[in-house]
Amino acid sequence: MKVCVISLDIQENPEVNRNLIEQQILAHPGSDLYVLPEYMTTGFPAPLEFAESMSGPTVQLLQHLSALLNVAICGSLLIQENNDYFNRLLFVYKHKIAFYDKIHLFQPGNEHLNLKSGSKRVFVTFKNVKFLLQICYDVNFPVLTHCAPDVIIIVANWTRQTQVTFILARARAIENQCCVVVSNRSGGNFGGSRCVDWSGNEVAGDVIQTEIDMEGMRREKEEWERDVVRVEGIEDVTFNMD
Template sequence: MMSDSKRIKIGLIQLSSSSDIDENLKAAEKLIKDSVSDGAEMVVLPETFALMEKYNGQKLDFVEPPGQGKIQDWMKRVAKENQVALVGGTIAVESEIKERPYARCYVYAPDGSVITHYDKIHMFDVAVKDDEVYSESANTLAGYETKTFEFKDIKFGLSVCYDLRFPEVYRLYQKQNVEVILAPSAFTLQTGKVHWNLLLQARAVENLCFVVAPNQTGLHDNKRKTYGHSLFVGPWGDVLAEMDNQVGYINHEIDTQQINAIKKRFPVHTHRKL
């Protein structure tokens, strides 16, 4: 069990991304600068921050090879210029199947180097309503492995949006003593109303860790709506900080000592039987 108190101030960027990449990157960069000016040492962008498709498959025109491309170059520059760790939501990155790129989340160090990346594992293939059907797997290849990394001596685990409905992902992170789970999302308005807080709080409580989740918000070019309410959840399931549905950023400092205090008096992690 980790003993020392470790603190980090994290900024969450809440966007209402469109199908215009330049416009999205400009909006995101301003908010990142604002968040860093307000003390953020790590900034997390939501899923599909650079491109919210106007139609299914639009992203195939903007797929980047690993390690290079307009959006990756932008993330590297912004991390370096702002001297901040940048978690890049997701972008479309080439896979072995041409028409099905990965939905990849890159993590950049403050010097602009890549720390790691995570490919979204679970594909959003659901009918939210009769007239709102999603088939992410039609043009996205699922990843197959979880990813952790360390920054400022704190252990982070990566996940994306729909992964939140699969607790086995987060149990793997709990076994690896992950202290902060990141979950950049584009959670829909309909499902967000009923399940957003519920899922984030459950994942935090089950695994005695912080869960940090920036979300898309508002009405997008494709006429679909996302929920907003970017959220910080503590290991006791408490909401530490939350946005409404406005575009903007929210910063919050987390202290891993809270995990240690809970584990000491409520050591549920040692009671698992199966």
């Protein structure tokens, strides 16, 4: 599995950010999956006037690029459905869209005042790899990740003052014997992205292209015999994108 993690120096104009997304993906060919940051078109906090629908310009762009390049693309944005707003992480592969709504909204940043929390853990199977989708503050709640995924995808807007969260991401990789991919906002006060393997080894950068040794990881996971933990009150949903 070849993964490209792309940090974005997100601007205040969604159209500018969509152009940047397209430029960055086209400039780094050769991966199976591209992972973009949280609130990729607005940054955090996301103004409600920039909310989009599931047929809006950003979803259309991701589907266009996915079909053009035969790749999957992942990233979150502010989505409006009726009178509700969600921080929604999309996993797009051509015409298929899996999505996860952030469970743990960031109360210190007042995210919970305007957005509706999700209630489902979301898994995606793609090219024989099992992904768990998470957003930013979710990393602080390890019980959500105890589910034997191959790769945990975390999209974030972590500042340099919250870099301790990268330690938590590394812990999630080690305790679950899986890989963790963190696509984080870059520029200004933001700290770029990370890829962490199941032993805690990590690579950092604004653009990371890496190939995950799935067979090696699965052999080690079988030796540890990790149990799947069910979370009370949280439904598990799996999307098959193949």
